[in-house]
Amino acid sequence: DTAVSQTPKYLVTQMGNDKSIKCEQNLGHDTMYWYKQDSKKFLKIMFSYNNKELIINETVPNRFSPKSPDKAHLNLHINSLELGDSAVYFCASSHSPGLVSEQYFGPGTRLTVT
Amino acid sequence: AQSVTQLGSHVSVSEGALVLLRCNYSSSVPPYLFWYVQYPNQGLQLLLKYTSAATLVKGINGFEAEFKKSETSFHLTKPSAHMSDAAEYFCAVSARGGTASKLTFGTGTRLQVTL
Numbered sequence: 001d002t003a004v005s006q007t008p009k010y011l012v013t014q015m016g017n018d019k020s021i022k023c024e025q026n027l028g029h030d031t032m033y034w035y036k037q038d039s040k041k042f043l044k045i046m047f048s049y050n051n052k053e054l055i056i057n058e059t060v061p062n063r064f065s066p067k068s069p070d071k072a073h074l075n076l077h078i079n080s081l082e083l084g085d086s087a088v089y090f091c092a093s094s095h096s097p098g099l100v101s102e103q104y105f106g107p108g109t110r111l112t113v114t
Numbered sequence: 115a116q117s118v119t120q121l122g123s124h125v126s127v128s129e130g131a132l133v134l135l136r137c138n139y140s141s142s143v144p145p146y147l148f149w150y151v152q153y154p155n156q157g158l159q160l161l162l163k164y165t166s167a168a169t170l171v172k173g174i175n176g177f178e179a180e181f182k183k184s185e186t187s188f189h190l191t192k193p194s195a196h197m198s199d200a201a202e203y204f205c206a207v208s209a210r211g212g213t214a215s216k217l218t219f220g221t222g223t224r225l226q227v228t229l
Contacts, residue, residue: 004157041202043158043219056216090157103217105150105157 023091120220137205
């Protein structure tokens, strides 16, 4: 069974469109994350939620809006897509954020903006 | 603030040879350190982590890393490389305590294993 799943796996869209990426974890974790990996493989955290509460919000354009309907789901909505948004987006989850616990990553969503 | 530097964006070794991937960290507080592996078109998988217990940490797939405070290093090693080890490897640091566990990743090292 997949621990952290993301949909879709690939997303190709045009500039200016609005799109969403969904993430679900069945590990019973309290904390979920979104990371962006650029074309040079550099990984950077974007957001983190703990029990549906936003706890990390890095310097990300406000076109990106995360939403956590429950602690097993963390979705990422992107408005007015730009070419620079093309990247692989990874969702991850872990136990309580205050502890050092392993983050489990999803398979990634490759977003291509044309 | 925490950061990690991975020396060498690309490392090539022969099958059976020693693997050494370098990582140096910078942290204003005692760090937690991690090595993750990313196989092509997949997510990241934890290899091992240092959380202030033993300085020599053993991970999966025969990998290990040694925390050296004096050198601010956390290099990843494996005695004998296998073709299946070819992947991208990321070192990461997380600050202790606080209300959020934020991983800061290095830029990654691509390991190539040749026959």
